[in-house]
Amino acid sequence: MAEPILKVNSVTKCFGGLTAVDDVSFSVEKGEIVGLIGPNGAGKTTLFNVISGYYAPTKGNVIFQGNDISGKPPYDLAGVGIGRTFQVVKPFAGLTVLENVTIASFLKHPKKADAERHAWQVLETTGLADRANVSAAGLTLAGRKRLEISKALALEPSFLLLDEVVAGLNPTEADRTVELIMKLKAQGLTILIVEHIMRVIMNISDRLVVLNFGKKIAEGTPSEVSSDPHVVQAYFGEEAA
Amino acid sequence: MKNRGATILAIIGAALLILPLVVHDTFVLRVLTEGVMWIGLAIAFDVIAGYTGYLNFGHGAFFGIGAYTIGILMMQAHLPFWAALPAGGVAAGIVALIAGIPTLRLKGAYFAIATWALSRAIQQLALNMEMTGGPDGMRLEAFLNPQFFYYLMLITVGATFAILWYLLERAPFGLKLKAIREDEEGAKALGLNPTKLKMQSFILSALPTGILGGIYAYWITFIDPSSTLGDLVSDQAVVMVVFGGMGTLFGPALGAILIFAFKTIFWAYLSDFQLLYLIILGALIAISVIFIPNGLWGTLVKRKAGATRPEQKAEPASEPAALSAVAAPEEGN
Numbered sequence: 001m002a003e004p005i006l007k008v009n010s011v012t013k014c015f016g017g018l019t020a021v022d023d024v025s026f027s028v029e030k031g032e033i034v035g036l037i038g039p040n041g042a043g044k045t046t047l048f049n050v051i052s053g054y055y056a057p058t059k060g061n062v063i064f065q066g067n068d069i070s071g072k073p074p075y076d077l078a079g080v081g082i083g084r085t086f087q088v089v090k091p092f093a094g095l096t097v098l099e100n101v102t103i104a105s106f107l108k109h110p111k112k113a114d115a116e117r118h119a120w121q122v123l124e125t126t127g128l129a130d131r132a133n134v135s136a137a138g139l140t141l142a143g144r145k146r147l148e149i150s151k152a153l154a155l156e157p158s159f160l161l162l163d164e165v166v167a168g169l170n171p172t173e174a175d176r177t178v179e180l181i182m183k184l185k186a187q188g189l190t191i192l193i194v195e196h197i198m199r200v201i202m203n204i205s206d207r208l209v210v211l212n213f214g215k216k217i218a219e220g221t222p223s224e225v226s227s228d229p230h231v232v233q234a235y236f237g238e239e240a241a
Numbered sequence: 242m243k244n245r246g247a248t249i250l251a252i253i254g255a256a257l258l259i260l261p262l263v264v265h266d267t268f269v270l271r272v273l274t275e276g277v278m279w280i281g282l283a284i285a286f287d288v289i290a291g292y293t294g295y296l297n298f299g300h301g302a303f304f305g306i307g308a309y310t311i312g313i314l315m316m317q318a319h320l321p322f323w324a325a326l327p328a329g330g331v332a333a334g335i336v337a338l339i340a341g342i343p344t345l346r347l348k349g350a351y352f353a354i355a356t357w358a359l360s361r362a363i364q365q366l367a368l369n370m371e372m373t374g375g376p377d378g379m380r381l382e383a384f385l386n387p388q389f390f391y392y393l394m395l396i397t398v399g400a401t402f403a404i405l406w407y408l409l410e411r412a413p414f415g416l417k418l419k420a421i422r423e424d425e426e427g428a429k430a431l432g433l434n435p436t437k438l439k440m441q442s443f444i445l446s447a448l449p450t451g452i453l454g455g456i457y458a459y460w461i462t463f464i465d466p467s468s469t470l471g472d473l474v475s476d477q478a479v480v481m482v483v484f485g486g487m488g489t490l491f492g493p494a495l496g497a498i499l500i501f502a503f504k505t506i507f508w509a510y511l512s513d514f515q516l517l518y519l520i521i522l523g524a525l526i527a528i529s530v531i532f533i534p535n536g537l538w539g540t541l542v543k544r545k546a547g548a549t550r551p552e553q554k555a556e557p558a559s560e561p562a563a564l565s566a567v568a569a570p571e572e573g574n
C-alpha cells in the first residue's frame with residue numbers, strides 16, 4: 001500500500017482542563033473518502049481544526065504527504081493542498097459569489113483575470129454560476145454551503161476537508177451535493193468528511209472513523225462500523241448495545 | 242458606463258489642472274489646495290478603514306509625523322525639500338509598521354481606541370520634545386508660491402489615487418483586503434495571511450498620508466502639535482470616509498470634497514466656528530452610520546452588475562429532479 005496522504009498520529013487537543021480530542025490516530029489513503037462521525041461534542045470539528053491548522057495539537061502530530069504539518073498556520077496549509085469548508089459557513093458576505101471564489105483562486109492564479117476565469121469554472125462545476133454576481137449575503141443556506149465548497153475547490157486542493165456540507169439541506173439539494181462529492185472523488189480528490197446525516201455518510205464513505213468524547217471508538221467500512229457494539233452504544237445508549 | 246466614468250474623471254482632472262491659470266485669487270487657490278489635500282487624506286484612510294475594515298482613529302498621527310519629519314529634516318538637518326519629502330512618507334510607514342504589530346491584533350472598537358491612544362501619545366511626544374519645538378511648534382523656511390503648492394498637492398493626490406485605485410480595484414490586493422474585512426478566519430483557509438495583509442494595508446495607508454503632511458508643513462510654513470497632531474485630522478478623515486462611503490475610493494473623495502466645502506463655507510460665515518463645527522461633525526457621523534451605512538457613494542451608485550459569464554461548456558447541467566426521485570426519504574435533522 002502506498003504512503004497514506006494524511007496520517008493523524010496520537011493527536012490530543014486540550015482546552016484548559018477539557019480534552020476535546022484524546023489520542024486519536026488514523027490515516028487517509030489517496031483517493032479515498034473517509035467519513036468522520038460521532039455524536040455531538042465528540043470532537044470532530046476540533047480534529048478538523050487541528051488538521052487544517054486552526055489549532056496546534058497539544059500532543060501528537062499530523063503528517064500530510066510525508067511532512068509534519070502540525071501547528072502550521074492554515075494559510076500555509078492551503079498552499080500545500082489542503083482545502084476546507086466550515087460547519088458554520090464563512091462567506092465574505094459583502095462580496096459577490098464570484099469575488100468570494102476569485103479570492104480563493106488567487107492561490108494558484110495570481111493574476112486577477114486568470115483567477116476570475118478559474119472562479120467561473122469552479123462555479124460551473126458547483127452549480128453556482130447563475131448566482132455569480134449575487135452578494136454572498138443573499139444566498140440561501142444551501143447556496144452558502146455550496147459557496148463553501150466552491151471556495152475550497154478553487155484552491156485546487158489535493159485533500160479536501162468537508163465539515164457538514166449536507167446537513168440542513170433539503171433532499172434535492174442534499175443529493176446534488178452528494179453527486180458533486182462523488183464527482184470530485186472521481187477526479188482523484190481525497191476527502192475527509194464530517195456529516196451527521198447517516199444516509200449520506202454511509203453511502204459515500206469508503207471508510208469511517210468514529211469518535212465519542214474525543215476518543216476514537218471504531219474504524220472500518222460503513223457496514224463494519226454500523227454493526228460495531230461501541231458505535232451502537234454511543235449512538236443509541238447502553239441498552240441497545 | 243465605464244467610459245463615461247473615465248471621461249468625467251478626465252474632465253475633472255483637466256479642470257483642476259487649468260484652474261490656477263484662470264483663478265488668481267490666492268484665497269481660492271489656498272482653499273482648493275487644502276481641499277485636494279483632504280481628498281488624499283481621505284482615500285489613504287480608506288485603505289485601512291474601508292477596504293481592510295480597521296477603523297483607524299489615529300490617522301492624523303501619520304500626517305503629523307510626515308509634517309514634523311520634513312520640518313526637522315529641513316530646519317535642523319538642512320536638507321532640501323525634495324530630499325526631505327520622501328522621508329516624511331517613510332517615517333509614517335515605519336511608525337505604521339511598529340504600531341501595527343500590537344494594534345492590528347485588536348478588532349473593532351479596540352483597534353479604534355488603541356490607535357486613538359497612540360496618536361495622543363505621539364502628540365504628547367511632540368509637545369515635550371526639544372527637537373519638535375514643544376508646544377510652540379516649528380517654523381519652516383517660507384516658500385511663498387501658491388501655484389507650486391497647488392500643483393504639488395494635485396500631482397501627489399492624483400498619483401496616490403491612481404496607485405490606490407490600481408492596487409485596490411484592479412490588482413488582487415484589494416479583494417484580499419476585503420476578504421480580511423469580511424472574515425479573517427475564513428480568509429486564512431483560502432491561503433491569505435491576515436497579519437501580512439493588514440500590515441501592508443496599514444503601511445500603504447500611512448505612506449501617502451506622511452507625504453501629504455510633509456507638503457502641508459512646507460506650504461503652511463508653521464506646524465504645531467495641535468494643528469498637525471490634534472484630533473481634528475483623524476476625526477475629519479473618519480467623517481469624510483464614513484459619510485462618503487467606505488471601501489470605494491470615490492466615496493471618500495466625494496465625502497472629502499463635500500465636508501471640506503461645508504467647513505470652508507461655515508468658517509467664512511460663522512466666526513465661532515470650531516465648537517459648532519465639531520458638534521456638526523459628530524452629528525454627521527451618527528447620521529451617516531444610522532441612515533446611510535453604505536455612505537453617499539454606496540447609496541447613490543449601485544455596484545455594477547459585475548462580471549459576465551464566460552461561454553458555457555457543452556456539458557449540460559445536472560438534473561436534480563431525476564436524482565431526487567431516487568433519493569431515500571429525508572431522515573429529518
